[in-house]
Amino acid sequence: MKTIYENKVKAQGDLVEEFGSVMLIFFGDNAPDTLKDYCHLIDIKKVDGEIKVGDYFEVDGLKAKILAVGEEAQRNLENLGHLTVNLSANVEDLLPGAIVCESLDIIKVEIGSEIKIVEE
Template sequence: MVMLYETKINKIGALSSAFSGDNMLILFGDGAPDELKDYCLSIDIEPVEGDFREGDELLLGGESYRVTAVGEAVAKNLASLGHITLKFDGSKSAELPGTLYLEQKELPEVLAGDSIQIKRCC
């Protein structure tokens, strides 16, 4: 396994579950604008070690999710702002540039202090 990205959740916005009906979680570095902080999982901004691709694995809240599509700005936005959307809908094509699409499974229960990892097998 090759680690492509690793960070931790510092804070969970009071309204971060507002998008759970759309199977989405929003990540943002600690510098998120005030009007967005309540909707986001606040994370440390960390370097990205390569581009993400279909078949990579995201680990979050003790669960594993296969990456199904990657928006063209995901790696850049994650490395510079810590800001992407995680969409758990199994989409095979990336409709939005800042969205990482994951297999359709129940959203994980996340807690402050949890890690987020994206890995590539082989």
């Protein structure tokens, strides 16, 4: 397995838990004021490869298989640090800037949490 993306959460908005463990929103420092309270803030970094179905999204070692990738997801992640991670397993909920992953009971994201995307 090859890690193609790695980052750490450096700050969080006050309302990040509004989506529970079903949706996680990551954004670089340039997050719009209207979204900032809902975001886990990260540095803007490039992806070393292509995010694709079958890869894994990981938070602090807990992995969820990627089931769908929106057409803007990688570009937004690399240019804005923005990625929405939908953990519903419902690929019909896919948005252009998002990935849909298998459903997990709970992912707790905190300041200092390490996020990764790993190729299968």
